[in-house]
Amino acid sequence: MSTVIKLFWNICLLRIGPDLVPTHAWFLSTLIVARLTVAVFLLAIVVPALPILLAFNVALISFVVLAAIAWFALYIRHLEPRFSATLGAAAGAVTLIDAVTAVGCTITSGMVQSGVLWANLLWSIVVVGFILHRALASRLWVSILLSLGIALVGYAVTMAALGPALTVILGVPSE
Numbered sequence: 783m784s785t786v787i788k789l790f791w792n793i794c795l796l797r798i799g800p801d802l803v804p805t806h807a808w809f810l811s812t813l814i815v816a817r818l819t820v821a822v823f824l825l826a827i828v829v830p831a832l833p834i835l836l837a838f839n840v841a842l843i844s845f846v847v848l849a850a851i852a853w854f855a856l857y858i859r860h861l862e863p864r865f866s867a868t869l870g871a872a873a874g875a876v877t878l879i880d881a882v883t884a885v886g887c888t889i890t891s892g893m894v895q896s897g898v899l900w901a902n903l904l905w906s907i908v909v910v911g912f913i914l915h916r917a918l919a920s921r922l923w924v925s926i927l928l929s930l931g932i933a934l935v936g937y938a939v940t941m942a943a944l945g946p947a948l949t950v951i952l953g954v955p956s957e
Contacts, residue, residue: 786874787878791878793913794879799913799915800864800867800868800870800872803867805870810870810873813873813874814869817841817845817873821837821841821845822837823880824880825837827888828887831953836951840944840948847935851928852872853865855928868917875910876910880902887899903933910929910932
């Protein structure tokens with residue numbers, strides 16, 4: 783287990799790329815389950831009023847958007863065989879970042895907690911960009927912009943699909 787954590791920690795620190803991530807179906811499935819579980823756990827810490835099922839849907843939409851855009855980018859470059867390793871690297875690395883963030887959010891509050899969440903967002907965008915950079919053999923800044931685009935599209939799709947439910951549950955007044 784420590785070998786797996788070290789692998790993803792090194793990816794989070796931009797030391798190694800997705801090519802070293804195992805591509806076995808059971809391993810990728812485990813990473814996806816871990817990704818969704820940790821994302822729901824982090825959402826439960828940050829937004830306690832959010833029901834678990836809705837938090838799961840938010841996490842699932844975000845992950846599916848990442849997977850779809852990553853696959854499409856690899857497809858365009860004729861690099862589809864790299865998809866499993868790319869998705870596994872993204873799932874594992876972002877899971878680790880979210881786990882660190884969950885710890886940070888449980889011991890902080892207010893502005894410090896907001897800072898921890900912003901750091902999580904920026905770190906995740908850079909790490910996913912780095913993974914895409916290695917997988918697509920593209921320039922790092924282009925891949926970071928792609929990662930930012932993925933985050934924005936994920937937010938837009940989430941709001942389009944779940945926006946009304948989120949506003950009702952969280953008590954945000956509608957315009």
